Amino acid sequence: MLTGFDVAGxxxxxxxxxxxxxxxxxxxxxxxSLRQSQHAFEIVGAALLILSxxxxxxxxFAFIPELAA
Numbered sequence: 001m002l003t004g005f006d007v008a009g010x011x012x013x014x015x016x017x018x019x020x021x022x023x024x025x026x027x028x029x030x031x032x033s034l035r036q037s038q039h040a041f042e043i044v045g046a047a048l049l050i051l052s053x054x055x056x057x058x059x060x061f062a063f064i065p066e067l068a069a
Contacts, residue, residue: 028034034041058064 029038
């Protein structure tokens with residue numbers, strides 16, 4: 001998903017991040033070798049999204065001033 005946002009910066013497509021992100025997720029889900037650990041990937045991805053949200057909230061509200069700089 002992050003690659004989709006990265007590529008969206010230099011390729012001008014309609015809804016590029018959504019398009020590339022959906023394609024990447026579909027491709028990853030089709031890999032049989034990753035199906036065994038899909039639940040672990042979902043847990044790690046959810047944790048990263050939560051931590052990213054907390055980090056962005058910290059930048060706005062400055063709960064931890066050292067990180068907000």
